Amino acid sequence: MARRKLIAGNWKMNMTAAAGAKLIQDIRAQFECGCKGCANGPEVLVCPPFTTIAAVIEAAKGCCLNVGAQNIHWAEKGAFTGEISGDMLNELGVSYVIIGHSERRQYFGETDQTVNQRVQAALAHNLKVIICVGESLEQRTAGVTNAIIEGQVSKALEGITAEQMANIVIAYEPIWAIGTGQVATEEQAEDVHKAIRALLKKLYSAAVADATRILYGGSMNEKNAAGLLAQPDIDGGLIGGASLKPEAFATIIKAALKA
Numbered sequence: 001m002a003r004r005k006l007i008a009g010n011w012k013m014n015m016t017a018a019a020g021a022k023l024i025q026d027i028r029a030q031f032e033c034g035c036k037g038c039a040n041g042p043e044v045l046v047c048p049p050f051t052t053i054a055a056v057i058e059a060a061k062g063c064c065l066n067v068g069a070q071n072i073h074w075a076e077k078g079a080f081t082g083e084i085s086g087d088m089l090n091e092l093g094v095s096y097v098i099i100g101h102s103e104r105r106q107y108f109g110e111t112d113q114t115v116n117q118r119v120q121a122a123l124a125h126n127l128k129v130i131i132c133v134g135e136s137l138e139q140r141t142a143g144v145t146n147a148i149i150e151g152q153v154s155k156a157l158e159g160i161t162a163e164q165m166a167n168i169v170i171a172y173e174p175i176w177a178i179g180t181g182q183v184a185t186e187e188q189a190e191d192v193h194k195a196i197r198a199l200l201k202k203l204y205s206a207a208v209a210d211a212t213r214i215l216y217g218g219s220m221n222e223k224n225a226a227g228l229l230a231q232p233d234i235d236g237g238l239i240g241g242a243s244l245k246p247e248a249f250a251t252i253i254k255a256a257l258k259a
Contacts, residue, residue: 014244024063041257074120097129134175
């Protein structure tokens, strides 16, 4: 079945509110009528820092750009300094949340268990979820990439029903390719995406596997996007640095439009 491509920009810890609003204006300026390039093509999403979300939502009004968050806590409220709840994200008006990014796992102690808890909380608040999974260079060299990825996906989806999978996106982001300038070859990326889809078929059904979007998230940019997006099991990209450059981000969106 045809899956609509998703191009998601993860701004990480970049962009103040004013800078974020300006970036949205610059991205919109790349397309006729503000967003014609994505209205009938790929779904487009940006995920700014929490303090920038409100300004970005305002700047995106009248456009088909979606706005998401970079994290969510599993508790409704409480003594969790530095975290953010589902109710807070609902009030802001975001539609997506990124969960389990490798930087959260590496620097902030995220585990497969907490990823699952955050996924459950996001779905309970009617948010769509991008679940990030990926292997280290050592794990790839050891030949255990698929085992690592399948374990992360399976644990992240514990307790998630087939119906809830309609609101789940999986992003394969090889840790060795994030922020390094390295990128998996088209064949390497496609192989892992295909393995994830096979796992979803095993966990749920062929229908769920065919419908679930799987993104590539390892240094996709304006130069390599077309080749990656042409692969049959790669349904879009989780874009880091290139999403902060309006011309580059627009080029990736246009590549998805043609894929």
